[in-house]
Amino acid sequence: MARSRIVHPVSIDEVEHIAFALAQKLRFDEPIPPFTSRYPNILESCVETPFQRFYKITPYPSLYAKASILFYLLIKNHPFKNGNKRIALTTMLVFLHKHGKWLNTAVGELFEFTKWVAESNPKDKNFVLLTIEAYIKKHSNIGRGTMDNEKLKAVRAHLASQSPLEIPPAIWKHRETRLYWATYEVQGTGKILACGFNEDSDISLLRVSGSNEKYIKENRDMLEYVPVDDTP
Numbered sequence: 001m002a003r004s005r006i007v008h009p010v011s012i013d014e015v016e017h018i019a020f021a022l023a024q025k026l027r028f029d030e031p032i033p034p035f036t037s038r039y040p041n042i043l044e045s046c047v048e049t050p051f052q053r054f055y056k057i058t059p060y061p062s063l064y065a066k067a068s069i070l071f072y073l074l075i076k077n078h079p080f081k082n083g084n085k086r087i088a089l090t091t092m093l094v095f096l097h098k099h100g101k102w103l104n105t106a107v108g109e110l111f112e113f114t115k116w117v118a119e120s121n122p123k124d125k126n127f128v129l130l131t132i133e134a135y136i137k138k139h140s141n142i143g144r145g146t147m148d149n150e151k152l153k154a155v156r157a158h159l160a161s162q163s164p165l166e167i168p169p170a171i172w173k174h175r176e177t178r179l180y181w182a183t184y185e186v187q188g189t190g191k192i193l194a195c196g197f198n199e200d201s202d203i204s205l206l207r208v209s210g211s212n213e214k215y216i217k218e219n220r221d222m223l224e225y226v227p228v229d230d231t232p
Contacts, residue, residue: 007051007063007066007099008098008099009047009048009050009051010047010070010091010094010095010098011047012043012044012047014091014094015043015047015087015091015094016035018090018094019087019090019091019093019094020032020035020087020090022090022093022094023083023086023087023089023090024083026086026090028083028086030082030083031082031083032080032082032083032086032087033080033081033082033083037080037081038079038080038081039078039079039080039081042077042078042079043074043079043080045073045077046070046073046074046077046079047070047091049069049070049073050065050066050067050069050070051066062133063096063099063101064133064136064137064140065129065133066095067092067095067096067132067133067136068129068132068133068136069129070088070091070092070095071088071089071091071092071117071132072117072125072128072129072132074087074088074091074092075088075114075117075118076117076118076122084118085111085114085115085118088114089110089111089114092136096136096140100178101140102140102178102179103136103139103140104139104140104179104196104198105139113135117132147180147198147199149228149229151199151203152171152180152226152228153228153229153230154203155171155180155182155197155203155206156168156169156171156182156228156230157230158203158204158206159182159195159206159208162207162208163184163208167184168228168230169182169183169184169208170182170183170184170225171225171226171228172223172224172225172226173223173224173226174219174222174223174224175222175223175224178198179196179197179198180196180197180198180226181194181195181196181197181212181216181223182194182195182197182206182208183208183216184208191210191213192210192212192213192216192217193208193209193210193213194208194209194212194213194215194216195207195208195209195212196212
């Protein structure tokens with residue numbers, strides 16, 4: 001029998017010292033008030049609800065269901081005087097990261113989705129929760145596992161076939177998100193072409209582009225070079 005995976009809650013300390021601190025760094029015109037100004041007990045209720053059990057049954061059994069209700073309640077119950085959407089987003093990301101997951105999606109799209117949840121009708125709560133869960137599942141397929149050499153070799157061969165020079169790319173792995181990156185540096189220009197992937201990616205769909213150049217340059221210190229044995 002397979003053992004169920006242990007899911008670790010997000011603590012109030014983690015909300016304060018990680019999620020809240022990250023939310024304050026997001027660039028918005030409206031500042032977030034001090035953490036101590038939050039409304040009493042509402043934050044605690046939002047954080048505890050995903051892990052409640054009734055007669056040994058939990059209403060939110062999976063990691064994704066727990067992340068969804070956590071995200072929803074932090075937005076809808078307004079535990080803070082301002083910045084609830086930002087804090088809900090960073091808290092959900094902290095929770096997912098504790099379990100080896102991350103949301104692989106554009107920042108703009110993520111904020112639009114957060115705004116949609118905030119503007120949803122409370123009567124549609126069940127539908128919204130299912131939509132959040134589906135969204136997280138779709139975009140959080142980055143695990144902590146290590147890809148084997150054969151898959152990495154296949155990625156390099158595929159991307160080399162897309163390159164005019166037919167040269168395989170360098171492979172890197174982000175120390176925290178565990179996402180893999182294949183990169184080319186364009187000689188003489190300093191430009192970087194890259195694409196991210198993980199163990200669940202469809203290799204045939206991978207394409208490098210310049211849209212990830214800024215991310216790669218800003219995260220160089222977090223990228224570990226992964227040697228790949230291309231021997232047939």
